Amino acid sequence: MQIGLIGLGRMGGNMRDRLRAAGHDVIGYDPRPEVTDVDSLTALAAALTAPRVVWVMVPSGEATRSTIRALADVLEDGDLVIDGGNSRYTDDRPNAALLGEHGIGFLDVGVSGGVWGKENGYGLMVGGSRENVERTMPIFDALRPEGPREEGFAHAGPVGAGHFAKMVHNGVEYGLMQAYAEGFELLSAAELVTNVPAVLQAWSRGTVVRSWLLDLLVLALQDDPTLAKLDDYVEDSGEGRWTIEEAITHAVPLPVIAAALFARFESRQDSSPAMRAVAALRQQFGGHAVKHAVGPSGTPGDIAGPSSGTGSTQG
Numbered sequence: 001m002q003i004g005l006i007g008l009g010r011m012g013g014n015m016r017d018r019l020r021a022a023g024h025d026v027i028g029y030d031p032r033p034e035v036t037d038v039d040s041l042t043a044l045a046a047a048l049t050a051p052r053v054v055w056v057m058v059p060s061g062e063a064t065r066s067t068i069r070a071l072a073d074v075l076e077d078g079d080l081v082i083d084g085g086n087s088r089y090t091d092d093r094p095n096a097a098l099l100g101e102h103g104i105g106f107l108d109v110g111v112s113g114g115v116w117g118k119e120n121g122y123g124l125m126v127g128g129s130r131e132n133v134e135r136t137m138p139i140f141d142a143l144r145p146e147g148p149r150e151e152g153f154a155h156a157g158p159v160g161a162g163h164f165a166k167m168v169h170n171g172v173e174y175g176l177m178q179a180y181a182e183g184f185e186l187l188s189a190a191e192l193v194t195n196v197p198a199v200l201q202a203w204s205r206g207t208v209v210r211s212w213l214l215d216l217l218v219l220a221l222q223d224d225p226t227l228a229k230l231d232d233y234v235e236d237s238g239e240g241r242w243t244i245e246e247a248i249t250h251a252v253p254l255p256v257i258a259a260a261l262f263a264r265f266e267s268r269q270d271s272s273p274a275m276r277a278v279a280a281l282r283q284q285f286g287g288h289a290v291k292h293a294v295g296p297s298g299t300p301g302d303i304a305g306p307s308s309g310t311g312s313t314q315g
């Protein structure tokens, strides 16, 4: 079938290739002239045959919202817009309502698979009406992995359910990554294990903890066995925070995902005010030694003994 695809970056560009390889007629739009098929959203609408289907694959937030506002102006009654980016699910109903005023349908799709999806297929979680899902099923079938549909595709519920499912998926992703990372650190800290990459690779087949994320860690360690080439700074793009906010709304305990999110925040600190406060308090109540950022002798990292006047070791 024919589809317009807006956003031809790491995800959208690969999706265009996969859809074309499956025989679909894809017309892509991207502001970068070197990758785009048409030079504007108006040209995209003109190149598509009505009733049109347009897949939006741009960064979440204002970039997606403004693209949908622009599509409301260039598309017409009977067309359909699919938001396949990582939008927060709370954006979906307003976007659907705006398009609905013009008779344009809306689906939200959580897409997982990263840069490997072009070859392996993408896991898809869709929110919207049954009618709109059935209309675009040939596109979903081309994007999802080969095999039974239910193993790579779900119609999760009404508008918003696709992105809600993807948000939770990404929260789980945070927790899994953090668990593997902590295992990697402990294996590395204990000098007893002399070949950490080999142990993780051995875990990758047959064990209880085998997974694709573990396979990717094994791959990263092939290039850099101690990950020494990387800085220990980890960004986040919102999905983990939204997951925790939802957990608070529903009073659902998510200690693992919350800890994984906070570990990322911690990774961005050169120095922790909280831990300086803990050190200061131990020194205050117990006279415990502290390590000075700049020691009394002017040397960074000096360990200073009990503060004068206390001498106590009791809390």
Ligand SMILES: O=C(CO)[C@H](O)[C@H](O)COP(=O)(O)O
Residues within 6 Å of the ligand: 086, 111, 112, 113, 114, 170, 173, 235, 236, 237, 238, 239, 240
């Ligand atoms: O959706 C994804 C994977 O499933 C994206 O890679 C996303 O960017 C991951 O989230 P974060 O950037 O917060 O780690």
